[in-house]
Amino acid sequence: MRIAGSEVHIMNTKIHRIPLLLMVLSAVLFFFVSGCSSMPEGNPDDGERWFRMNRCNGCHGEKGTGGKGPVIAGLKLSYRQFKHKLRAPNSPVMPVFEQKLLSDKDAADIYLWLQSQNNKR
Numbered sequence: 001m002r003i004a005g006s007e008v009h010i011m012n013t014k015i016h017r018i019p020l021l022l023m024v025l026s027a028v029l030f031f032f033v034s035g036c037s038s039m040p041e042g043n044p045d046d047g048e049r050w051f052r053m054n055r056c057n058g059c060h061g062e063k064g065t066g067g068k069g070p071v072i073a074g075l076k077l078s079y080r081q082f083k084h085k086l087r088a089p090n091s092p093v094m095p096v097f098e099q100k101l102l103s104d105k106d107a108a109d110i111y112l113w114l115q116s117q118n119n120k121r
């Protein structure tokens, strides 16, 4: 009896630790996920303005429907891939847009605006 009682006691303390463990795990997960792929809050309504200001329209068309550069309206890239394309395009034509020219926030605005655009001319 005594042994069974202490077993229950041990089980209880283990069970009590689970919520704490879950909290720690989810906190770690949150920092990991937000650190890797967090996208600043963007406003698609401002996106078109930044798109023109940075002359994206000159190559990608007024609404991103293509020109010298490919169609990027309704783009399927993730925000991370999109930003990578801006910061390190690795292309003979597409210019590099550094953080000081085009902030992450403005990039997020453009990204959301492009996503909301129809990719048909």
Ligand code: HEC
Pocket (backbone or CB within 6 Å): 051, 054, 055, 056, 057, 058, 059, 060, 068, 069, 070, 071, 072, 075, 077, 082, 085, 086, 089, 090, 091, 092, 093, 094, 095, 097, 102, 110
């Ligand atoms: C001088 C012309 C030029 C300008 C200006 C330009 N791009 Fe590009 N862009 C290109 C070309 C050409 C490609 C295709 C070659 C490549 O992927 O590198 C491209 C590719 C891209 C892609 C990848 C498309 C895909 O499906 O993989 C994205 C996204 C993009 N541009 C966004 C932008 C944004 C946003 C701006 C403005 C901040 C911009 N570009 C300005 C020429 C340009």
